[in-house]
Structure formats: C-alpha cells, structure tokens
Amino acid sequence: MPCPQMSRRLFSCALGMTAASVALPRIAIAQGDKPLQIIVGYPPGGSTDAFARLISVPLQQVMNRTVVVRNQPGAGGQLGASALLREGRDGSAVLAINQPDLNLAIARGNAGFKGTDFRVMMADLHEPRVFLVKNDSGIRDFVDFVNQAKANPGKLSISVAGGTAQEVLAKWLVDTLKIDVLVVNYKGGAESANALLAGDVTANLGDDFVRSVLRPKTTALFIGSDRKSPRWDEAQTLQSQLAKLGHSMPSPNFLSRYGVYVVSAEFVKKNPSGYQALQEAFLKARSGPVMTDYIQKNNLTDMSLGLPGEQFENVFSSEMREIERINK
Incomplete structure (x- = not known):
C-alpha cells in the first residue's frame, strides 16, 4: 500500500x-x-x-x-x-x-x-478499512449511502484496489445489502483514491491510516471495525451501521x-x-x-x-x- x-x-x-x-x-x-x-x-x-x-x-x-x-x-x-x-x-x-x-x-x-x-x-x-466520500457528496452516513443506492440502482460506485481485500469487502457489502452499486477496480490504492477526488466514483474503500492524507477533502461514512478511529471522528463503526440495516459483520474487524x-x-x-x-x-x-x-x-x-x-x-x-x- x-x-x-x-x-x-x-x-x-x-x-x-x-x-x-x-x-x-x-x-x-x-x-x-x-x-x-x-x-x-x-x-x-x-x-x-x-x-x-x-x-x-x-x-x-x-x-x-x-x-x-x-x-x-x-x-x-x-x-x-x-x-x-x-x-x-x-x-x-x-x-x-x-x-x-x-x-x-x-x-x-x-x-x-x-x-x-x-x-x-x-x-x-x-488497520481497519475506511469508507470515504467527498465532502460535497451530500451523503450523510453509510445508511444514507445504501438508501440512495436502492433509490438509484446502478448509479453509485465504489473504487477499490483490485484483487485485494478492499475489493472483497466492497463486493461483500453489495451482496449482503442487495444493492446495485458498481465496484470499480484500480491498479492500486493511490489510483482508487484519486478516482474519488476526481469525481469518477461516488465512494472509495481504503485503509484508515493511509487514507488520512485525504482528510481535508473527504468524509468517512464508516470504519470497518468495532471501535471508532481517532483519525475519522465523524465515522461510525461498520458494525453499528449494518445493525441499523438488519445485518452484522462476520467478525468485528472483518477483512x-x-x-x-x-x-x-x-x-x-x-x-x-x-x-x-x-x-x-x-x-x-x-x-x-x-x-x-x-x-x-x-x-x-x-x-x-x-x-x-x-x-x-x-x-x-x-x-x-x-x-x-x-x-x-
């Protein structure tokens, strides 16, 4: 990474x-x-x-x-x-x-x-995963992201480093929540992050500490852990967000x-x-x-x-x- x-x-x-x-x-x-x-x-x-x-x-x-x-x-x-x-x-x-x-x-x-x-x-x-959107996205939290995805099938997208656990987690979320969201593979983490900043995708799934360099321009919708992150104080845990949607993680720090x-x-x-x-x-x-x-x-x-x-x-x-x- x-x-x-x-x-x-x-x-x-x-x-x-x-x-x-x-x-x-x-x-x-x-x-x-x-x-x-x-x-x-x-x-x-x-x-x-x-x-x-x-x-x-x-x-x-x-x-x-x-x-x-x-x-x-x-x-x-x-x-x-x-x-x-x-x-x-x-x-x-x-x-x-x-x-x-x-x-x-x-x-x-x-x-x-x-x-x-x-x-x-x-x-x-x-290092847990973090789910980011741009500050001006208008998406309040991950539950809102899921609701928007269900209201607009095929319109939202997530960038990931292809062939990694980021891709697996993104696909697990899409499958578990039964939402029509495009998971877009990039060669590496830097390319997938740049895709978010360029407006080519709606969200990016990356790694907590590494993505902290994007802090001024992005908002975190969840931390993929059972604990909040000191680097993304606005982000709720994925565990708590999934609970609101009637689902749970296979393990507290899954993937x-x-x-x-x-x-x-x-x-x-x-x-x-x-x-x-x-x-x-x-x-x-x-x-x-x-x-x-x-x-x-x-x-x-x-x-x-x-x-x-x-x-x-x-x-x-x-x-x-x-x-x-x-x-x-």
Missing part, C-alpha cells in the same frame, strides 16, 4: 540506526551465521515494506545476526509467499505480508500452496488489514525450539524503543499489536471461510 510520508520517515530512521548496532547475546536459532531474510510481499515504499525495514534494526541487535530486507512483489503476495516456502524451510526467511492478502492468495487456488504451509508468527499492526510476519510451517514442525526463539526475537524487537517510539510519535497506538500470531488464528481462519464462500 502506498504510504510515502510514513515510509520516508521510517527509512530515514532505519538507515540512520543501522550503523549503531549493539552486540547482544546471540539467540540460538539453528541457522548459524546465515543472514535472516525478511521477504516483503509488496514493492518498496509501502507501509509493510517500511515497517519491515524499521524492525530489522532492533531485530539485528537482538539476534546479533545480519538481517536483510528484500522485496518480492507480485500476484497479490503469491510471489513472496512462494519465495518463503522455497527459502525459509530452515527458518532463515520470514515473509512480511498482510492478512487477508495471504488468505486471498491461497483462496485463488492457483499458487501451488495451501494455508497449512504457513504459520503467522507475529501480528504487527491492525481489516493485519500486518503479519509469517514463517514456513515446515520450519515450525522440524525445529519448534528454533521457531520459538525466532518468535521471541521478533516480539522483543517489536517491543523495544525503536518501534514503540515511532508508533507513539505518529499516533499509531490504536493500531499497534506486536503480539504472537497464534492469538489471531481464529480470526484468520474464520475470514478464510468467508473469503472462500464469496469466491464460489
């Missing part, structure tokens, strides 16, 4: 601290002196890439081991996931990706891998973006102690001052997780079932 302002600061911080490595006791992880790769499933410059580069600095210090961040974008995360399975069987590679993007890559069924090939080691951040770090399930099975040590290293790096200071300074506390991936297994598995149902 494009997030140029955030990533620029992150890169500067990461690059500036790399030279100041501190020798700490080595965490034994059975790969000897082999560098640890963080494979980012997206192009450089997005928030996932930026946070991977930021955490690599304290991680290198915690492990006393070289950490290399590399980008392997393409096919909605499929190429990065495939690279992990090829190169991470011994735990020397970790995939930085978003859920539910990994679930979507699996659900497409053409990538040659399945859900049981992966283990989510750490959930880093949670929100979770930044996650993933390892090969084969590595976990063959070397459980190595997996535990690697997970502990990531959690320690994540809880250190480099990450926590940045999160506080940039008002990301409400999105911050830094928790073991096992705590989110039920969330991701329930979303996978819903994705498979939608894709049928």
